[in-house]
Amino acid sequence: xxxxxxxxxxxxxxxxxxxxxxxxxxxxxxxxxxxxxxxxxxxxxxxxxxxxxxxxxxxxxxxxxxxxxxxxxxxxxxxxxxxxxxxxxxxxxxxxxxxxxxxxxxxxxxxxxxxxxxxxxxxxxxxxxxxxxxxxxxxxxxxxxxxxxxxxxxxxxxxxxxxxxxxxxxxxxx
Numbered sequence: 001x002x003x004x005x006x007x008x009x010x011x012x013x014x015x016x017x018x019x020x021x022x023x024x025x026x027x028x029x030x031x032x033x034x035x036x037x038x039x040x041x042x043x044x045x046x047x048x049x050x051x052x053x054x055x056x057x058x059x060x061x062x063x064x065x066x067x068x069x070x071x072x073x074x075x076x077x078x079x080x081x082x083x084x085x086x087x088x089x090x091x092x093x094x095x096x097x098x099x100x101x102x103x104x105x106x107x108x109x110x111x112x113x114x115x116x117x118x119x120x121x122x123x124x125x126x127x128x129x130x131x132x133x134x135x136x137x138x139x140x141x142x143x144x145x146x147x148x149x150x151x152x153x154x155x156x157x158x159x160x161x162x163x164x165x166x167x168x169x170x171x172x173x174x
Contacts, residue, residue, distance in 0.1 A: 058066075115121065126132040 123134070127134075
């Protein structure tokens with residue numbers, strides 16, 4: 001009980017003060033607080049006052065249909081990926097086969113080139129097919145060609161002549 005300064009009556013319970021935002025009833029149920037006593041008072045029991053939202057549910061049939069549709073879509077995606085993989089695998093096999101064929105062709109070409117470069121074979125063909133003679137079997141005679149370009153000949157030109165150095169009549173690229 002509490003009595004105010006200017007009040008003539010007393011009040012029961014805790015009065016609101018600054019900073020207190022909660023009131024509690026005088027009769028609150030606390031489990032086993034009064035063990036063994038028989039009390040016929042009605043106690044206040046605080047329950048879950050939060051409103052529950054309505055849960056979204058679907059029937060089993062709809063869920064089964066949705067799962068079947070999902071499984072069909074996933075099977076379709078997996079099938080498309082498997083076809084793509086098979087095509088890539090076939091392309092890879094074809095490319096590897098072509099690479100092996102080119103490699104074998106290179107080996108054959110290398111063998112043919114080695115046969116064609118054989119010096120004994122070259123000498124044999126030169127003597128039999130073209131009638132050539134080895135260079136050491138022939139006596140070489142040096143040949144000197146006469147001067148056939150008079151514009152480069154400076155004989156008879158004096159130093160005062162403009163073309164005395166022999167470069168006055170050249171033509172073509174330099």
